[in-house]
Amino acid sequence: MNKQPDPSHIMQTATAFWASKVLLTAVEFDLFSVLAKESMTAMQLGERLNIHPRGRFDFLDALVALKFLDRDGDGPDGLYRNTPETDAFLNKASPAYIGGLPEMLNARLFGFWNELGTALRTGEAQSEAKIHGKPIFEELYASESSLGTFLEAMTGFQFANFLQLAEKFDFSRFNSVCDVGGALALLSRTVASKHDHLVFNTFDLPPVAPLAQKQIDAAGMTDRISVVSGDFFRDELPKADVITMGNILHDWNLEKKKVLIQKAYDALPAGGAFIAVENLIDDARRENAFGLLMSLNMLIEFGDAFDYTAADFRAWCSEVGFSDFDVIPLAGPTSAAVAYKGV
Numbered sequence: 001m002n003k004q005p006d007p008s009h010i011m012q013t014a015t016a017f018w019a020s021k022v023l024l025t026a027v028e029f030d031l032f033s034v035l036a037k038e039s040m041t042a043m044q045l046g047e048r049l050n051i052h053p054r055g056r057f058d059f060l061d062a063l064v065a066l067k068f069l070d071r072d073g074d075g076p077d078g079l080y081r082n083t084p085e086t087d088a089f090l091n092k093a094s095p096a097y098i099g100g101l102p103e104m105l106n107a108r109l110f111g112f113w114n115e116l117g118t119a120l121r122t123g124e125a126q127s128e129a130k131i132h133g134k135p136i137f138e139e140l141y142a143s144e145s146s147l148g149t150f151l152e153a154m155t156g157f158q159f160a161n162f163l164q165l166a167e168k169f170d171f172s173r174f175n176s177v178c179d180v181g182g183a184l185a186l187l188s189r190t191v192a193s194k195h196d197h198l199v200f201n202t203f204d205l206p207p208v209a210p211l212a213q214k215q216i217d218a219a220g221m222t223d224r225i226s227v228v229s230g231d232f233f234r235d236e237l238p239k240a241d242v243i244t245m246g247n248i249l250h251d252w253n254l255e256k257k258k259v260l261i262q263k264a265y266d267a268l269p270a271g272g273a274f275i276a277v278e279n280l281i282d283d284a285r286r287e288n289a290f291g292l293l294m295s296l297n298m299l300i301e302f303g304d305a306f307d308y309t310a311a312d313f314r315a316w317c318s319e320v321g322f323s324d325f326d327v328i329p330l331a332g333p334t335s336a337a338v339a340y341k342g343v
């Protein structure tokens, strides 16, 4: 007997932005940092966060039903508290805070994605690049607050991936790493904490340097991680046994991707490894929905930039001379695509 079609998947996806906006607004209100200190009733939270009585219970109970809050008791006396996950990752006092990502999604991308239809019709960016006509990093880095928000958001995307990279990639036969487009030096700090023998350069645009240095100093890793400022299209990359690029290639069109791959090849010794940490799309482009959505996000952000498959990576890297390849699954939809320079 044929199974009746079920509309629930359609309905769930069609309304998914409701749940997304509830979570993003909770981060915007810093609800999880407030609740990290003590459980509170809806009345207390409403007054503390300035939430109108009409929305208080709906908002907080939706967060309970969505499993971002727990509640002891029901009704006006019910006490709301963080789940272990929101306490660890969305409470600003936690060292594992990844709220920079939802903050950025809320402040920038939620609105820009409203123009997905326009992006699909025109092939053009719908971000600040469209509004001001300037290259996106120049635009984002023009103010200290948008620079900080963007870099913190990158931490949210990659936190779990870099931990897994540190565990799964065999760093034992290498001595040095250069993380290209290293942002707040998260990759360097994470890998350094697991592999005592390695030294690092974290390479990024000049405005990023003081913020990266602050994080490195706070981690007590000043003697192992050096901040190098430069422009990866104008300057050579610092030489290292391993060159890493986390979510870098997907920011650019094919021509610029190939320039960066060539630069990585040139900066490596024979036997060196080039690692791209990205939401690699499966080769048949059927499975990794997040990777495909990320690629649409790159259309919204940059226009001609796009995400890619392991087969694409292998083909582009073969063109410049890399000879061996590997793919290491990391957290969720992310992988490390590895290309080795022949000995």
Ligand SMILES: C[S@@+](CC[C@H](N)C(=O)[O-])C[C@H]1O[C@@H](n2cnc3c(N)ncnc32)[C@H](O)[C@@H]1O
Pocket: 137, 154, 155, 157, 158, 180, 181, 182, 183, 184, 203, 204, 205, 208, 230, 231, 232, 233, 245, 246, 247, 248, 251
């Ligand atoms: C999408 S973020 C990725 C950050 C980090 N690697 C990660 O995986 O989260 C791109 C990074 O590339 C840096 N970047 C952009 N253009 C650059 C350029 N021309 N030269 C050096 N770094 C650049 C940005 O400052 C930013 O830190």
